[in-house]
Amino acid sequence: MWGREGSGSGEFEVTFGVATDNFGNIFVDDSMLRRVQKFSLTLASPQIVTTSNQATVTWTEVEGATDLELEWSIDGKSWSKKPLTANETHTTIYPLIESTTYQFRLSGNFGPGQRMASDLVEAKTANIPLPSYYPDTVASSEPLKSTNGLITLPAGKTGEVSLEDKIGISIPAHASDKELKLTIEKVLNPQKFVNNHEVLSSSIFEIVKSFPENLSKPVKITLLFDSTILKNDQSVGVFYYDDEKKEWIGVSEGKINGNHISVEVNHFGKFSVFVVDQATGKPITNNVTETISSDTAGHWAEASIKQAISSGIVKGYPDGTFKPNHTVTRAEFAEMLMNTLKPQGEGVTPTFTDTAEIGAWANKAIAQAVQAGIIKGNPNGAFRPNVEITRAEMAEMIARAMSLSIDANAITDFADDKDIPTWAKASVAKVKSAGILQGRGSNKFAAQDHATRAEAITVLLKILVQESK
DSSP states (O other), rough: OOOOSSSSOOSSSSOOOOOEEESOEEEEOTTTTOOEEEOOOOOOOOOOEEOOOEEEEEEEOOOOOOOEEEEEEEESSSSSEEOTTTTOOEEEOOOOOOOOEEEEEEEEEETOEEEEEEOOEEEOOOOOOOOOTTTSSSSSSSSSEESEEEEEEEEEEEOOOOOOOTTEEETTTTOOOTTTTEEEOSSSSSGGGOOBOOOSOOOOOEESSSSSSOSSSOOHHHEEEGGGGOOTTEEEEEEETTTTTTEEESSSSSETTTTTTEEEEOOOEEEEEEEEEEEEEEEEOOOOOOOTTTTTTTTTTTTHHHHHHHHHHHHHHHHOOTTSSBOOOOOHHHHHHHHHHOOOSSSOOOOOGGGGGSSSHHHHHHHHHHHSSSSSOOOSSSOOOSBOOHHHHHHHHHHHHTOOOOOOOOOOTTGGGGGGHHHHHHHHHHHHHHSSOOOTTTBBTTSSSSSSSHHHHHHHHHHHHHHHO
């Protein structure tokens, strides 16, 4: 092939010959020097101007290229393409995702097997702030927040909802493409769901959303747990309750930070923190003796005693007896009541004048009861932990524990109403009307009588029933 020399290096009017090496370099046969010279070829990168949902792309005219295309990608792996004409120098790409970084490049063919691409150019789409006068139009980066266990999020909106500082949920943007309503409720009868006697380190919470489908993105659930009950070989894990199988299933990859644990899920239901074996991750269970001891067989409260032991409200004595007819001290009833309510935390240190008389076994329960306002001591500042509790005192503690509304002018209708202390009369009337504590016979309340262990656990089981309604 013959031709004429061009006006500059690597330029020619009629080529003598063209060659390509293994690296994609193009070489042209020089007519004057009769040698092969490397021919340099580059493709300039485009310029990008973005808005929230589109990009305007400009570039210099590309000469000598065929099959010219504009390519763009988010992750650098999956590319979208738009064919361009040879003399085209600008185009618009729409729609794009708000507040997202894209990569752009030009590519084209410059000979057989010679497709070239420009250097990558990155550009980020804009983020439109949420107008205060029309909050439902665009998803904002500022989350909606609620601390009462209830939240309603517009489609695509981010939010945070918590309850009693014991559970929090963080919902990312675009987790749902429609309005999302979330409700968090504390399960008031947790023992109903721990039939295998698993040890709970938190309350059980039920999370309900407004539609059945799973979310598009996982949400983060953070739960407060009681770290004081853990032994050296134990840890905690988050579990959810499978309503169909009636069993608890562990949520993997929980992250512990102090006395909080966080997990990511895309479904809701009942969640709780279980004490688990550190090596296996399996829940720790209480070894509850189901055998009724000899001193409860045939007793009028036999079934209730068995249920109370199973629920962790009370324990038997080391000699295997329960002593159902033994009276209960004020400290013992405080412990039983806290075992029933299962509050979180250590409580507050009591300042009673007789604090030294409180047994170590009852310290935590009494501290929790003081913090909850259930125990206040007498006018002399004493708690009298080892004194047998009266039925009037028991009624007062129960009314406070259940936050029952008290009528100062209430009448009990008991035949011995005049014998009920003035400070306890309203509480007695309330627990009677709630069906928790009744009279002893002849329509008498017997306010100054002492409660037995059997009577105490029967009353506490009624509290569980009331709390579950």
